[in-house]
Amino acid sequence: MGTTNNEESTSQTQKLPPGVVLGPDGKPCKVCTAFRHWKPLKNMTTPKAAATTTTTTTKGPVNSQHTIDPISASLAIASAIPPIIDLPRPDNCPPDVEQLGRATWSFLHTTAAYYPERADPTQARHMYSLLSALPTLYPCSHCASHLGECMKRNPPDVSGRAALSRWLCERHNEVNVRLGKPSFDCNKTDERWKDGPLDGSCD
Ligand SMILES: Cc1cc2nc3c(=O)[nH]c(=O)nc-3n(C[C@H](O)[C@H](O)[C@H](O)COP(=O)(O)OP(=O)(O)OC[C@H]3O[C@@H](n4cnc5c(N)ncnc54)[C@H](O)[C@@H]3O)c2cc1C
Structure with a gap:
């Protein structure tokens, strides 16, 4: 051939x-x-x-x-062509890594914020399954692979709301650090994802 x-x-x-x-x-x-x-x-x-x-x-x-x-x-790009910065992104585009990430974190943190204080075995099993599926199914492959490594080191704590919220916050912070972003204060997950700011601006 x-x-x-x-x-x-x-x-x-x-x-x-x-x-x-x-x-x-x-x-x-x-x-x-x-x-x-x-x-x-x-x-x-x-x-x-x-x-x-x-x-x-x-x-x-x-x-x-x-x-x-x-x-x-x-x-392949010619090196003479500079990167285009801050291009307007049409609303109907498929998600990029950032939009998908924001949507996923919103879903996960919000789900954790409304998780039972003490999960029963069925709830805990479902939550564990949901989180365990991400390293296999999350469409951004390198994100999924990093998450899988993190989850091996730190398996999800699905015992209840507070523990799960903290666990997710810490995993999210691992990504933040890797991307050079500031860490989020994990004492403020309820404020951010459930109750809103103390000034009432979201009430
Ligand atoms: C599982 C997963 C893995 C990812 N891995 C990568 C990767 O390897 N490379 C990559 O480029 N992108 C990755 N992303 C996407 C990345 O995390 C961001 O979502 C994306 O860069 C957009 O960032 P952002 O600054 O808009 O806010 P995001 O990081 O999406 O955060 C959304 C909001 O969550 C709040 N927040 C921030 N940190 C925390 C925290 N620790 N706990 C609770 N709330 C918080 C803030 O209010 C923030 O505005 C991943 C996303 C997910 C869900």
């Missing part, structure tokens, strides 16, 4: 824009990447660009060249 286009292309080293995340298949992963990083990738016009950029993979940020397939190669 002859050499396929894919085989030819994988011998090329290509550059990706900063922030673009590769999925498990080695291709740029849309739901793993923020829209502001994805959009410049889609605007790329030069398939054989070659420069050094920082790209994040499932194993974290790397500063290197990557071998990618023809689809990815066709998306």
